Amino acid sequence: MEGTLPPLVQEAGIPLHEYREIVRLLGREPNRLELYLFKVMWSEHCSYKNSRPLLKLLPNEGPAVLQGPGENAGVVDIGEGWAVAFKIESHNHPSAVEPVQGAATGVGGIIRDIVAMGAWPIALLNSLRFGKLDGPEGDRTRYLVRGVVEGIAHYGNAIGVPTVGGEVYFHPDYQDNPLVNAMCVGLLRADELKRSRATLARPVYYVGSKTGRDGIGGAAFASEELSEESESKRPSVQVGDPFMGKLTLEVTLEAIRQDLVEGVQDMGAAGLTSSLSEMAHKSGLGIELNLDRVPKRETGMNPLELMLSESQERMVLVPRPGREKDLETLAARFGLDAVPVAHMIAEPVFRVVARGQTVAEVPTHALADAPTYVREGQENPAIAQQRARDLNGLPLPQNLEEVLLRLLASPNLCSRAPIFERYDHQVGTNTVLVPGKGDAAILRIKGTGRGIAVKVDANPRYSKLAPRLGAMHALAEAARNVSVVGGKPLAYTDGLNCGNPETPAGYFELSETIAGLAEASAALGLPVVSGNVSLYNEGPSYRIPPTPMVGVVGLLENLEHRAELGFQKAGELVVLIGSPEGHLGASEYLWVVHGLEAGTPPAPDLAQEARAQAAIRELIGRGWVKAAHDVAEGGLAVALAEMCLPYSLGATIEVRSQARPDALLFGEAPSRILFTVDQALLQMAVRVLEQHGLPHQILGQVGGDRLTILMPKQRLEWSVAALRKAWDAPLREVLP
Amino acid sequence: MKYHITLLIELKDGILDPQGRAVEGVLQGLQFKAQNVRVGRVLEMEVEAGSEADASAMAHNIGKALANPVMEVFVVEAVKELA
Amino acid sequence: MKYHITLLIELKDGILDPQGRAVEGVLQGLQFKAQNVRVGRVLEMEVEAGSEADASAMAHNIGKALANPVMEVFVVEAVKELA
Amino acid sequence: MKVAVIQFPGSNCDQDAVWALKLVGLEAELVWHTEKNLEGFQAAILPGGFSYGDYLRAGALAKFSPVMAEVRRLAQRGNPVVGICNGFQVLTEAGLLPGALLANTNLHFTCKDVYLRVERTDLPFTTGYQPGQVLKIPIAHGEGRYYSDAETLERLEQNRQVVFRYAPPPSSAEGEADGYNPNGSLNDIAGIVNEQGNVLGMMPHPERAVEGLLGYADGLPFFTSLKQALEAVGA
């Protein structure tokens, strides 16, 4: 049979061995529609067939966890009866094809996942990766940046969920394959958590927008490498409608508030197919769908198109017995369709009926249990070589003052204001720490004294050179960002963006990334509660660096005690947790100044990391520290400059060390935190650091309108205005 | 010679038009029984060209440059010589 | 009978149109020497009416309802009977 | 002393307005846009957001909502009616306030702090301010460029209908002195009232600026003024 692939199998692009497995599970040949149901449900995006065995390594339990991976979003307890639901999701390929709508629908999709848990969305974050801004490729990069930012703004602003944070990196390896991941956080009463469940004989309602031919086959599309062919797939682009999205959200949450529904599910990737079949499977039941009842936007849609459509702004609601009419009335008030399109049946099959005929009938477990693959990974030897490169002979730059300005003006370190100014980051009036003011955003929980801190992070350079270390850093840094504003990290969500797992190098990077995350999770005591996997970010001539976007949510029990990143009070002392000496390997400095991406990223000491975070939280929690900032890309000098900017307040710093001046100023190292403290509290603060067994140094004092750094052999000085000028400009040119 | 160009840029058929949908809903509420409402953009501009044919060709190229081929189509609605 | 209506809603002359300016800048960057670029909206829709005159009147009323007289004008660009 | 906060489909600052009103001790209730009766309400707020998705034009479709007839009646009776951001756009579209709000000259949605000079302190919304006081209040809009024809503008100025104007920050550490007008509004207009002085529209968000925790306090007098005015009438 090898040579003679059935034409249908060839058309659907299903591997022969998977086709055989389908025939075995069905006990017969599938018809065309059934085959496509398998195709989308067995795509990586829906089935996790390459990643599931690896994801099992991630710790997913903890005292705060109310819902771990496996539902539409994870949920953690934040006390006083409240909980937060959160998840990250990728929309990379749609954004590459049509940046505005790709990003917009990515935001819409992740919001619906949060709503499906019964949570009111209170914050959005996003994590973006683009190629080069300079050179001939710059035009396309700018086009993508503008489009993606516009799409995020368009959807998030209109639906009324504040976009409070995110991160952006530019790296040549994303030139052909930008990444757009969106994270949403929602608030719910812990006892109102909803799941994707339904009981026997219940009608299943379709609520929201009508179904059109949008994004047909999108889930399968997302799991394919981008190719010339993507061009021809363009007509299927999905368009986001935040207005309908808002109405759908309000109907769903109001239905939950009035206790009208027993189960909720969003319609995301693979639309009706995945939402209904997965809900039936999780409920241990079957479901019968009547396609004639599905609200349609276009005429003449066939069953295949209806089943694969990824029209946006649709939800699945299962009313409680006797509440059907109430649900219909509620939806009508908002002008939405609410139609019973399916009902739960005892026989565990997914049955699709059109015009009185059964057009597909497949066991639900067969769709849910795609085969999984465990493969052999092998590192790309070129990367090992780059890592092994000796950096000892690196020349010292002549003018270190100029180097800092160049770093501040590098696309990866410069001001993000031109981006976040386009996002409404305050709607909802909960944003206590707005973008640009802190390492993480803080949102208050109305009616309590509590707040949550959120941040998403990942350093592609670290991950490219050493995927395992990169993943560890991503989690450590996201958690550190939450800790330095005063939040205690509770759990995280991870968006794993990698290359093709069917290649040895792609699989190596995926498995190393997950191994690194697992190790850091265990060491920091942080469980994963949700996430997303986007593989096949690879083409004939490129593969993205493995990019684990880690979103951490933390708790501030008392919002009075929090910190922001800017220097606020002249006279306060500047203290560094950790050593002033940084590493040059894999640093932003090495790339910007020497054009090198080489060496090994610093090795994290996770035990020290945990202690450093605990110490800064303690200092903030006692009310002694109001300004704290982690030392990340660009090293100590960049971190100090960043602290000068928010309130235009300078500092005088003295660094005593015999290390290379560039390593001191711009070298990177994990677990480092800068903070300021009043002279009168210094001794007590130092005692806390000693109790936690942390190396530390008192570096200097806040004040004036200049940043001065005294080194053993030289004195460096910048006006804060000059720092700001360098830092402000680069993204303004992209987003005027 | 100077020409005035009118160019329409509209969503392709089958692509969801949220604006059109919202306008349709409101018009129906006002008892206008409008259906299939679609909202696009109209661009008016002036160009220099040697002949009307040249101006049309230019209008065509401008439409091509400005419409997003992923979702939009364009129509050269009018090309008129200016006094 | 069914009619197809095309309606243009545009900014009045003399009102600053930053979008038009931005498009003009883009076009000039592409070496199209376009001037006085103005960006407006085009609405296409289908209505039921007894006659073409009725359909035109309806188009007029819809234009009146949707355009903002403070800064916009509307033009009924076309009314066509549908087969 | 009940204030109606009108909810159009797509409004999204409705809850925030209720929160701010309740914070100063006013009774506030959400009113869905299909409501045909505002009996029992002494004032109405049209909140920010994207009514009808802001499709076609910000505020353009909301003016057709059934509740607008009642809002008009309330305004005609002299009761306070406030439009914030999208609400301001709706009030101009509905003809309750003169002029129109066009796309920002920067052509994009802008969310940031701006400074406003208070031009009038004799209105039910501004008695709590000092004449000429400069406030820090956030904006969040894409279509906030106030426009009207020259005559209308002249009349507005002559009647002292401009209530808030964008202004340079009081100290240079807080931002740039030029470029303080965030959207290209004529005469730096950020907020106006009708001739009677009871219908006010403004683009910045006072309801976002009522709590020190969130970094602002300058919006608070707006709501305490309103409360006093309503109490004075009620008493």
Ligand SMILES: Nc1ncnc2c1ncn2[C@@H]1O[C@H](COP(=O)(O)OP(=O)(O)O)[C@@H](O)[C@H]1O
């Ligand atoms: N990298 C990951 N880490 C942890 N959990 C994950 C990861 N990827 C996916 N998950 C979890 O697997 C489940 C299925 O994910 P997905 O199919 O993306 O859900 P949805 O269709 O609701 O978007 C979800 O509960 C999700 O949180």
Ligand SMILES: [Mg+2]
């Ligand atoms: Mg889901």
